[in-house]
Amino acid sequence: MEKAKVVYKKPKTRIHVFDVVNYIVFILIALIIMLPLWKVLVDSFNAVGVYQFKLWPSQPTLDGYKTILTTAKLYRPFMNSLITTAIGTLLGLVMSTLGGYVLCQMELPGRELLVYFLLFTMIFSGGMIPEYLVMRQLHLTNNMWILVVKHGMNVYNLVLMRNFFEGIPASLFEAAKIDGCSPMGIFFKIVLPLSKAALASIGLMFAVTVWNDYSTVQIYISNRDQVNFQYILRVMVMDGDTPTTAYNVSQSTLYYAAIVMAILPFMLLYPFLQKYFVQGVNIGAVKE
């Protein structure tokens, strides 16, 4: 009796200590992630640059944001980012749904061939320089649409889309076919309406990729009218190349405001769409 009592009690106290330590560690981890972001946010509203971590701006100002929204060299890249992201996402979704839908037609003659045609691009690629030379031939260098062209097609996302489509019961397709629905009709009337979750997830993956892309701009574009916001941010913060009209605001305020602007669209969406942000990874696992 006595022995059993001791054995039962011991784990209980341990659980208590374990949980306390666990929560403390995780509060620390959360702080490690959030504090840098909080400092960025606070300093973007602070008229003077300070090194200390402050909870609130000591001299509140909106000048950083005003400068970005009124300086053509800064707001134009922001607009370029918005436009390319919107169009790139749309194109990406069109391509991956079309391709994914065709590839899940099991009776399609030559289906295997099409699969290998796509998969080969994941094994071998021409490399940075031949790609650059091709795009130069297509007059897509120095042109912001390169961002759309580069990201409008993603084999990995197409395969994810196909895996999701394969989860739709085949009987639905059969029924529609018997009712005289064309492949296009099935695609628009059955497949797409049933795939809203996948469209949201994969759409977000495209949007994040296009919005965040910096290296494509660095490689292909030198004309400052055509660059995106990530490029301008990099040029400002790392190369110290601030547009000449922006001298009425402290450098650090402007830099931090630019960082906030560069994360803003997704930070606004993220709390509401977190499910879709995360789901993309798991769509591939739906198969089987």
Place this chain on the structure above:
Amino acid sequence: MSKKKNFTSSNVEIRKKPLGMRIWNHRGFYLMFLPVLIYVLIVYYWPMLGIRYSFYDYTLKKMEFVGLKHFVSLFKDKDFWISFKNTLELSIIKLLLTTAASVIVSVFINEMANLFAKKTLQTIIYLPHFMSWTVTAAIFTLFLSTSSTGMVNETLKSWGLIQKSIDFLHETNLWRPVFYIVNLWKETGWGTVIFLATLSGINPELYEAADIDGASRMQKIWYVTVPALLNTIIVVLILNLAKVLNMFESVFVMYNSRVYDVADVISTYVYRKTFLTAIPNYGYTTAIGLFKSLVGGALVLLCNFASKKVRGRGIL
């Protein structure tokens, strides 16, 4: 059941039709695939033809066949081999560090009983993954700067820990640690997604059985949770091993000419040999790219094979 039978019998009927007829019946699908086909041909396959430049001297002025000259000089190019070594070291150490951190974090998140705390924490730690490398690098450049607003240096100075500011991103021996820390900050949280998914699938009876055997909390973690993750850990490592050579943007936004020795990776080397050289020889940099594509492709196939062995399906 009867439905399924019908389905297969109609299938058989279709198979019996001649190929031309079957293709004609599917014409709608081919039409739908056409945009994808054209797109992939232009964006992926056309550049593949460009690998022939690796056998040419290709500058702005001339295009001259030189055979294997570029590959011979490639094997003698010391800077290239430094970048090759850096690529492997940086991406493999980064992969091991972030995977280890993700595993530890997900094991302990799994121990949290409070669902609200768990969800909030997940929301927070996934966040940095969606920020671009440019943003991440900008934040850390500002924090680590040697100016009077550089948080890290000024704080260390005010605590009396250092006398002079340290230029973290320009010091050869500090650049890599900083790079790994930034990677951990950005990607650890996102790495937990796949491990948490695996953990949620563990049969609770295993824990109950361990309870009955009188296992402590740590023992349960060590003997139940961690073994359950082993397979997933191997899969994650395999999947990421396939793309170790792809490292570009994360290095590109953080490095500078002073740390080329420890930071230059293959893609950044190709970039600066082409775009930061007065008279670039596209032939030579194409040859480097071809070498990288071939090694990378072999890695993908190898990892695909390993993945089939481990989990029964490939990565392709």
